[in-house]
Amino acid sequence: MTVAPEKSDVDVPEGYVKLTIDGEEVVAPKGELLIRTAERLGTVIPRFCDHPLLDPAGACRQCLVEVEMNGRPMPKPQASCTMTVADGMVVKTQVTSEVADKAQQGVMELLLINHPLDCPICDKGGECPLQNQAMAHGRTDSRFVDKKRTFPKPLPISSQVLLDRERCVLCQRCTRFSDQIAGDPFIDLLERGAHQQIGTAETADVLDAASHTSESDSASAGKSASAGGQPFQSYFSGNTIQICPVGALTSAQYRFRSRPFDLVSTPSVCEHCSSGCAERTDFRRGKVMRKLAGDDPEVNEEWICDKGRFAFRYATAEQRIRRPQVRNAETGELEEASWTEALRAAADGLAKARDGKGVGVLPGGRVTLEDAYAYSKFARVALRTHDVDHRARAHSAEELDFLASRVAADGGPAGGGVTFADLEKAPIALCVALEPEEEAPAVFLRLRKGARANDVKVVHIGQWASPAVEKTFGELLACAPGGEAGAVDGIAQHAPDVDEALRSEGAVVLVGERAAEVPGLPTALHRLAERTGARLAWIPRRAGERGAVEAGTLPTLLPGGRPVTDADARSEVERHWGIEPGTLPAEPGRDVTGMLNAIVTRDLDGLLVGGVDLDDLPDPALARKAFDAAGFVVSLELLPSTVTPYADVVLPIAPVDEKSGTFVNWEGRRRPFTVTLDGTGALADSRVLDTLGVEMDADLFTQTADAARGDLDRLGAHEGTAPKGTSVALSATKVPPGASAEPPAPGDGQALLATWRQLIDDGSLQIDEPALAGTARRVVARMSRATADGLGDHVTVSTDRGSVTLPVEVTDLPDGVVWLPGNSPGSKLRATLGAGHGAVVDIAGGDR
Amino acid sequence: MGIFDPVKGFGVTFGMMFKKVATEEYPEIGAPAAPRYHGRHQLNRHPDGLEKCVGCELCAWACPADAIFVEGGDNTEEARYSPGERYGADYQINYLRCIGCGLCVEACPTRSLTMINFYELADDNRQDLIWTKEDLLAPLLPGMEQPPHPMRLGDDEQDYYVNGPELARGRGVPEQETVETDTEEAVR
Numbered sequence A: 001m002t003v004a005p006e007k008s009d010v011d012v013p014e015g016y017v018k019l020t021i022d023g024e025e026v027v028a029p030k031g032e033l034l035i036r037t038a039e040r041l042g043t044v045i046p047r048f049c050d051h052p053l054l055d056p057a058g059a060c061r062q063c064l065v066e067v068e069m070n071g072r073p074m075p076k077p078q079a080s081c082t083m084t085v086a087d088g089m090v091v092k093t094q095v096t097s098e099v100a101d102k103a104q105q106g107v108m109e110l111l112l113i114n115h116p117l118d119c120p121i122c123d124k125g126g127e128c129p130l131q132n133q134a135m136a137h138g139r140t141d142s143r144f145v146d147k148k149r150t151f152p153k154p155l156p157i158s159s160q161v162l163l164d165r166e167r168c169v170l171c172q173r174c175t176r177f178s179d180q181i182a183g184d185p186f187i188d189l190l191e192r193g194a195h196q197q198i199g200t201a202e203t204a205d206v207l208d209a210a211s212h213t214s215e216s217d218s219a220s221a222g223k224s225a226s227a228g229g230q231p232f233q234s235y236f237s238g239n240t241i242q243i244c245p246v247g248a249l250t251s252a253q254y255r256f257r258s259r260p261f262d263l264v265s266t267p268s269v270c271e272h273c274s275s276g277c278a279e280r281t282d283f284r285r286g287k288v289m290r291k292l293a294g295d296d297p298e299v300n301e302e303w304i305c306d307k308g309r310f311a312f313r314y315a316t317a318e319q320r321i322r323r324p325q326v327r328n329a330e331t332g333e334l335e336e337a338s339w340t341e342a343l344r345a346a347a348d349g350l351a352k353a354r355d356g357k358g359v360g361v362l363p364g365g366r367v368t369l370e371d372a373y374a375y376s377k378f379a380r381v382a383l384r385t386h387d388v389d390h391r392a393r394a395h396s397a398e399e400l401d402f403l404a405s406r407v408a409a410d411g412g413p414a415g416g417g418v419t420f421a422d423l424e425k426a427p428i429a430l431c432v433a434l435e436p437e438e439e440a441p442a443v444f445l446r447l448r449k450g451a452r453a454n455d456v457k458v459v460h461i462g463q464w465a466s467p468a469v470e471k472t473f474g475e476l477l478a479c480a481p482g483g484e485a486g487a488v489d490g491i492a493q494h495a496p497d498v499d500e501a502l503r504s505e506g507a508v509v510l511v512g513e514r515a516a517e518v519p520g521l522p523t524a525l526h527r528l529a530e531r532t533g534a535r536l537a538w539i540p541r542r543a544g545e546r547g548a549v550e551a552g553t554l555p556t557l558l559p560g561g562r563p564v565t566d567a568d569a570r571s572e573v574e575r576h577w578g579i580e581p582g583t584l585p586a587e588p589g590r591d592v593t594g595m596l597n598a599i600v601t602r603d604l605d606g607l608l609v610g611g612v613d614l615d616d617l618p619d620p621a622l623a624r625k626a627f628d629a630a631g632f633v634v635s636l637e638l639l640p641s642t643v644t645p646y647a648d649v650v651l652p653i654a655p656v657d658e659k660s661g662t663f664v665n666w667e668g669r670r671r672p673f674t675v676t677l678d679g680t681g682a683l684a685d686s687r688v689l690d691t692l693g694v695e696m697d698a699d700l701f702t703q704t705a706d707a708a709r710g711d712l713d714r715l716g717a718h719e720g721t722a723p724k725g726t727s728v729a730l731s732a733t734k735v736p737p738g739a740s741a742e743p744p745a746p747g748d749g750q751a752l753l754a755t756w757r758q759l760i761d762d763g764s765l766q767i768d769e770p771a772l773a774g775t776a777r778r779v780v781a782r783m784s785r786a787t788a789d790g791l792g793d794h795v796t797v798s799t800d801r802g803s804v805t806l807p808v809e810v811t812d813l814p815d816g817v818v819w820l821p822g823n824s825p826g827s828k829l830r831a832t833l834g835a836g837h838g839a840v841v842d843i844a845g846g847d848r
Numbered sequence B: 001m002g003i004f005d006p007v008k009g010f011g012v013t014f015g016m017m018f019k020k021v022a023t024e025e026y027p028e029i030g031a032p033a034a035p036r037y038h039g040r041h042q043l044n045r046h047p048d049g050l051e052k053c054v055g056c057e058l059c060a061w062a063c064p065a066d067a068i069f070v071e072g073g074d075n076t077e078e079a080r081y082s083p084g085e086r087y088g089a090d091y092q093i094n095y096l097r098c099i100g101c102g103l104c105v106e107a108c109p110t111r112s113l114t115m116i117n118f119y120e121l122a123d124d125n126r127q128d129l130i131w132t133k134e135d136l137l138a139p140l141l142p143g144m145e146q147p148p149h150p151m152r153l154g155d156d157e158q159d160y161y162v163n164g165p166e167l168a169r170g171r172g173v174p175e176q177e178t179v180e181t182d183t184e185e186a187v188r
Ligand code: SF4
Pocket: A115, A116, A117, A118, A119, A120, A122, A123, A124, A125, A126, A128, A129, A130, A131, A167, A245, A246, A247, A248
């Protein structure tokens, strides 16, 4: 028994307690768990189930310590991961207490009784907490001589997660993650005693067979394939693989690929959405083997979505373009060429087109800040135009004003912009035209966390109670697609409580990129923010969009949010770039659709295109017509795309793993990353454009990402009350409230189309990932019972361009509305229907 | 120096002429080595020909000279190379680096990796000194068949690990010859 030191001169501030750990006095905040207080002292108590971001469970009992309260020792060692600190507590960890040490060794021995000692064939081997802690806190030998309990393995619980029940230590990290963080509790503890195991509804069906040993192997394997139930379909399932403290959950994609000592790890940033999650990229022999979630408490905490984790093999796809190609004038075929030759051809063609009717620039939304800046500068300096627009999606002039006044002028986290942390504490978060789980999964996780922990009221203005609405404990204000503007304007009337909440301190409104498709919505949101004082945050889908706004790849904006129409801003930029005063046109350029139309009408000759898929554009048919008509097309691409057949010169560029750069996430936070695979010879867009610029006698100074960013930063943000002009444009509503709110009325056999893209779909960065594709949500058409009435099992949704036939799922949509996924297998709406959110489509019973 | 010393010197020379010669006639009469000499590596097989290597990379981990490269692979029902889930899909030893220490052999959990007597590891180019799985795999003895093929000796890998020697006899691997030492025998 230890006696607490009698007197001490340590001051205990309010809200803190003083206790003794291993004879050392510590002051700890009330409510802190013992295991963490000890950690701050430098004593690591072994643990499996404890995870700082999950609720304490006390499931594994590995963290036992001796505790003494009020001078009386507790009868048994206590789990330090569930016990909070208290005044006068005396704790002895394995360092000073033989009892604690023996208890830990005992637990370890017990955990290893049925453990298969699979290390040589286990993916966790080499980075396994069980291995490490067994070495540090286990007995040297086991006294267990009987036959071990075995299970058939591995059991696929989804196409990307494999379960090995023999290795599981039943810590319940995976189930707690799925339940608490992701809200997808498909995975749970089943059975009791020695047969207790992790499983899904599907595996539960085969429990009987599975809980016996090898004799039943084949029988159960056969059965599990055919069993019903819900597999572990979660967009966040990869996190369970990462937090599983043993090799019980492994990744189908990374299976047996390498060992930790083979891997070189670099910190990186996810390129898939605008959340900008921190990642760790592990590569071996010049090839990326896996991506893991990085730890960034400000942004993604320790979680990432499965797309960010598993979709990276597009960069090593066989069809990747590795050498420049130039179209042979005689044969009309693209032929490989040297860089010198290709750049010469591109520069000549672009110069000729520029001196003719001009060249438009379409950088696409996946660019880094530096690459966007290079496109922006290339358009202005080398092509002498403002015809540049990165919005390879539905867009509108109204959105352009919105971006200029509300997004470009928002100073990011430093300037009081909405941050991830704000989502957690906001009294209300109103999501408009945004499906957070599908479009920005990290945002969804934060909203859910806030709703769980701090009662953040999450309100969605959308069409149906999607899983995200349910999992954020949200309230749905349903409206017809296209009716969002009216819904926003009418909040004060039909949802006074929401309106009230929006007026309170810290309220936020989150807007998705779909807002551009709804006439009047950006303006209505602007009005709402002005009226209630709620802060607006724009959460686009693609990683590069916010950075591109900052870099000025918009027809109305120069870098740093400077309006093109502002003479002072123009001359500032001209001075900085060292170009003749007055060279920058005073008039804004054309947007994407404007450029395409101009090509068709022969008012524009050439196009310089980055990562753009024609089927993402609002009108793919118009786009194809325009590209066909264009005099000269230069494509900077990683993989052959819908642009490639029209390109006169194709210049290969580097994927994110092979370049450095910065993404600017939706908060406006810079997310710099360094090169992972060095020396592959692949060049970033900024470098290619720089060299192309030299060929055209224009100096961009964007040879490296650092140089480009330095150049942009020296220019700085726009000073003064910059976007006043545009802000006025926004408030001087072009569309009077109410009028805009009326979506077109569908007639008989028609419906209004609601759509957004699912996280896991046919996106071009998801090719070559069968395991990931297996966890995509089912592709169905959703509509209300009344709308589905008489259609049968399948519905055919059509426009004059084409049709899509999908199984019907009755959902709580408003009548006369049909929802389809935007770009999933069998449902590529832009490409087949040429229609988007809010369009009127024909519906009929589909045969299949 | 005495007057007879030069003669004494000749005496030593003369005397040696009648003693047994220690010179090994290499390479004329082969490449002799002690029976347990550690020469090059060999990747052994189970008695039915399946590979013992599970691609665990422990040998690569143990190697102080970083001479070994391994990449694991997933056995499927259609293509099985070893009993169990995992096999060594890619296996290379760089004999420019190997220092013959044998730590890899000690690390191997399946006794897949052993060393045989063969030591003639010299060449005139670097490329040929990187030995691949095909070069290192033990030859097929009677009773063995070339993988991929299903497990012939049991239902799962346990049967292979637990009952290896009996199974070997059952397959008709010649008496006195363990599956791990064929070339050793041959060289001797
Ligand atoms: S979980 Fe850890 S201890 Fe268990 S087999 Fe895998 S590596 Fe070994």
